[in-house]
Amino acid sequence: MTLALETSPLSTYLDYLRAGKLAYQFDPVRQSAVFYPRVAAPGHGGNLEWRISQGLGTVYATTVVHTRNQQPHNVALIDCDEGFRLMSTVKGIPPESVRIGMRVRFETEDIVDDDPRPVFVPEENAQ
Amino acid sequence: MNPGLKRGSAAIVGVAESDLGAVAEGMSIFDLMAQGVRRALDDCGLRLDQVDGVFCAASQSRMSALALCEYLGIDPAHADSTFVGGASFELHVAHAMAAIDAGLCKVAVIAYGSTQRTIGRKHASAREFNPYETPFKPFLPASAYAMAASRHMHEFGTTREQMAQVAVAARQWALMNPAAWEKTPLSVSDVLNARPVSDPFTVRDCCLVTDGGGAIILASPEIAKTLKKAPVPVLGFGQSLTHANISSMPDLTRTGAIKSGAQAYAMAGLGCQDIDVVELYDAFTINTILFLEDLGFCPKGEGGRFVEGGRIAPGGSLPVNTNGGGLSYCHPGMYGLLILVEAVRQLRGECGERQVKDCETAIVHGNGGVLSAQSTVILGTMATI
Numbered sequence: 001m002t003l004a005l006e007t008s009p010l011s012t013y014l015d016y017l018r019a020g021k022l023a024y025q026f027d028p029v030r031q032s033a034v035f036y037p038r039v040a041a042p043g044h045g046g047n048l049e050w051r052i053s054q055g056l057g058t059v060y061a062t063t064v065v066h067t068r069n070q071q072p073h074n075v076a077l078i079d080c081d082e083g084f085r086l087m088s089t090v091k092g093i094p095p096e097s098v099r100i101g102m103r104v105r106f107e108t109e110d111i112v113d114d115d116p117r118p119v120f121v122p123e124e125n126a127q
Numbered sequence: 128m129n130p131g132l133k134r135g136s137a138a139i140v141g142v143a144e145s146d147l148g149a150v151a152e153g154m155s156i157f158d159l160m161a162q163g164v165r166r167a168l169d170d171c172g173l174r175l176d177q178v179d180g181v182f183c184a185a186s187q188s189r190m191s192a193l194a195l196c197e198y199l200g201i202d203p204a205h206a207d208s209t210f211v212g213g214a215s216f217e218l219h220v221a222h223a224m225a226a227i228d229a230g231l232c233k234v235a236v237i238a239y240g241s242t243q244r245t246i247g248r249k250h251a252s253a254r255e256f257n258p259y260e261t262p263f264k265p266f267l268p269a270s271a272y273a274m275a276a277s278r279h280m281h282e283f284g285t286t287r288e289q290m291a292q293v294a295v296a297a298r299q300w301a302l303m304n305p306a307a308w309e310k311t312p313l314s315v316s317d318v319l320n321a322r323p324v325s326d327p328f329t330v331r332d333c334c335l336v337t338d339g340g341g342a343i344i345l346a347s348p349e350i351a352k353t354l355k356k357a358p359v360p361v362l363g364f365g366q367s368l369t370h371a372n373i374s375s376m377p378d379l380t381r382t383g384a385i386k387s388g389a390q391a392y393a394m395a396g397l398g399c400q401d402i403d404v405v406e407l408y409d410a411f412t413i414n415t416i417l418f419l420e421d422l423g424f425c426p427k428g429e430g431g432r433f434v435e436g437g438r439i440a441p442g443g444s445l446p447v448n449t450n451g452g453g454l455s456y457c458h459p460g461m462y463g464l465l466i467l468v469e470a471v472r473q474l475r476g477e478c479g480e481r482q483v484k485d486c487e488t489a490i491v492h493g494n495g496g497v498l499s500a501q502s503t504v505i506l507g508t509m510a511t512i
Contacts, residue, residue, distance in 0.1 A: 010258055036259045036374075061274035061379055064326040065266045075265045075325075077274060077374055087260045087374040096326065100281040117262045 009037035012050065017116045022053040022106045024084045035084035055106030056081045057120065064095040074098050078120055080106075092121040134394055135512045137224040137235075138351040138358035141171030141344035142468040147457045148308050149244050150338040156187050157198040159240030163342030164199065171344055172355040173234055178344075180205040180232030182223055183239060184215035186252040186460055195238060205232040211368065212495025213408055213461040216343075217502035220467065221364040223345045233347060237467075240340030241459035248336055251460055260372055266325050269333055271373035271497035272411040273325040278379040279413060280327065285431035287327055291318035293412040294331050294454050296440035301451025303441065303481035308337050309455040318412075332412040334452075339459030343467055359471045360512050362397065362488070363505035365390025373497045380428075383501035384421035384492060391490070391503035392423075399423040402505075403486045404473045405445060406466040408494035409452040415439070418492050419447070422503070446483045449473060463493035467504065474508050487511055 007015075009025075013036075016023035025034040025048040027041045034041065034048055041048050057080040064072045074095035078088050090098040091107075104120035143166030145159035160183060168175060181203045185191040192208035205226050209218050216237055223235035243251035265271065279285045295315055301307035313331065321329035351358035367383025370376045392398055399422060407418045416430030424445060425433040433439075439447035448454075450469040453462045470489035472478050487510055493502040 061277050062326075063265075063270050063273040063277060064323075065264065065270055066323045066325065067264075067266065072323075073264060075263050075270050075274070077379075085374060087263050087265070087372075089263050100277060115258070115262070 005039065009039060013037045014115050016052065017108060017118060018111070020108050022055050022118050023050055024053055024080070024082060025049065026051045033082045033084035035086050051082070053080050053082050053106065056123070057104055057106070059090065059098060059100050059102045059104060060085060062090070062098045062100060072096070076120070078104060086118065088118055088120050090120050090122065132221060132224050132364055132394065133228060134362050134396070135348065135360040137227045137345045138348055138360040139343050139467070139471050139506065140346050140351045140354050140356070140358055141167035141173065142471045143167040143170055143341050144306060144465065144468060145240060145340040147306055147339040147459070148337050150242060152245070154242055154245070154338070156185055156240035156242055156340065157194055159242070159338070159340035160195050160238040160342065161198055163238050163240070163340050164236055167236065167342040167344050170356065173344060175199060175201065177234050178236050179203050180223060180226055180235030182207045182219040182235060182237040184208055184210040184219070184461065185240065187241065203232065211500035213410070213463040214493035214495035214500035214502040215461065216463040216467060217364070217491060217493035217504045218366060220345065220361060220504050221366070224361055224364070227345065227347050233350060235345045236342055237345070237464065238340070238342040239461060239464040241461065242338045243460045244336055244338045257372060260374055268410065268497050269328060270325040272413055273328045274373060275379040275417070275498060276327050276411070276413040279416065279431070282380055283428035283431065285416065287319055288315055289431035289434060290327070290332060290412040290416065291315040292434045293409065293415045293439070294318045296434065296437065296443070297409060297448055297452040297454040299440045300449050300481060301455035304451050304456055307451040307456040308335055309451065328411060334410045334454055334458035334462070337457050337459050339457045339465070341464055341468055343464065343471070356475060357509055359474050359506050360509065361504060362507045362511060363391035363393070363395030364503065365394070366500070366502045368500050371496055371499050376498060380417070382417050382421050382498050384418050384503065387501045387503040388422040388492070391505050395505040397488060397505060402488050402490045404449060404470065404483045404489045405447045406470045406489060407448060407492045408462055408466060409448055409454050410458070410462070410494060412454070414494060415447065417498070418494070422490060422492060441481065449478065449481050449483060461495070463495070466491050466493065470506050474506060
């Protein structure tokens with residue numbers, strides 16, 4: 001009999017994030033990072049291992065979203081040094097100052113009610 | 128590589144738009160689909176009771192093929208509501224072609240309808256929650272395409288003015304299309320100074336939000352040659368599904384059109400130099416630039432420079448999006464069916480003021496999701512068979 005998973009990939013990811021860690025998965029067959037977390041490796045369906053990112057990355061793409069009656073905000077795709085990409089936002093500088101190629105560092109955002117978000121700040125501003 | 132379809136084994140015999148733009152209060156998407164079907168049947172001279180294959184996709188209905196068949200009062204031998212966003216209808220062409228070739232049906236109708244303008248965009252398409260994207264509040268789909276544009280500008284030096292040229296060319300074509308939503312001229316500075324949406328895009332880099340729909344009818348060559356108008360055989364098809372969410376797109380400046388286009392050209396036995404008219408899914412200005420590159424009309428990275436100087440506008444050397452496109456003609460949530468309609472009309476010589484001279488071949492490129500689903504159809508006149 002196959003044992004049912006006790007924790008979903010999302011819950012594991014969020015638990016790490018609540019502990020201040022940016023988790024991703026690693027595919028030992030292809031020797032490559034995988035993001036978002038899954039129950040099977042993309043392409044061949046094998047097992048995946050959890051790993052913790054050092055939290056350093058580079059802005060791959062960026063946009064400033066303009067919503068009526070709200071402050072504009074940044075949305076970016078970040079390439080982490082371990083070889084995975086995720087959507088996030090770069091904080092600590094004006095949204096239009098975010099540049100492709102900028103080095104950024106992961107921070108967890110203060111949680112009020114919702115799940116935590118992995119956000120990034122320019123590396124020189126990192127706490 | 129080759130999807131196993133046979134070049135010219137089915138032809139588009141009837142095409143029609145439904146009402147477009149802002150439709151009458153209370154119209155349903157099935158009212159629009161049925162309008163399209165009825166008009167497309169009139170276009171070719173077939174009757175509803177001869178339709179035995181039904182294909183459709185919609186964001187406003189969970190079981191669109193079922194609902195359409197009920198509305199039309201038919202129980203077809205074959206039905207298919209494959210749904211990969213705005214690229215669905217080019218997939219339907221391939222599926223209809225395969226179904227006809229396999230004897231599953233003889234006369235296939237592909238239909239679409241949307242009332243997103245009348246009922247509001249957020250009611251027309253359920254927002255899906257993605258725990259890895261939604262918390263960052265991207266304005267989708269615009270922000271996804273905007274990030275692709277940010278990469279294109281970064282890697283290749285593409286400028287805002289070049290993107291604006293795409294919108295200006297589309298508007299110039301639209302002014303020659305009586306069915307187009309937009310009726311007034313547009314300049315590069317109008318585009319650049321419009322309301323910002325998701326940088327680098329202003330609202331004029333983004334497709335319209337209109338109602339609309341239509342239908343096309345495919346049949347075997349034997350049936351096609353007995354009908355009212357010259358058949359438009361399907362010469363080539365290709366598809367590529369590279370991702371669903373923009374954070375999983377492998378390379379934001381290289382789309383699945385590279386693969387879908389190569390498949391379609393190989394099946395058609397044609398290259399981009401053989402194409403007379405180009406109908407691309409221009410959800411955003413960057414789409415036209417990306418697809419011109421990925422379908423081989425210019426080298427990767429040269430799309431911005433390629434569209435300068437009115438090259439794709441009326442009177443330019445390459446006619447692109449001759450109906451005015453999703454940017455200026457009509458964009459009813461998913462636009463992939465209407466580019467097939469325009470290509471067929473160009474091949475038949477029915478386009479009046481905007482008619483491309485000596486039009487024998489057309490490439491139609493559908494796009495779905497956030498550059499996610501790419502599908503290419505190559506069509507021709509009977510002279511190409």
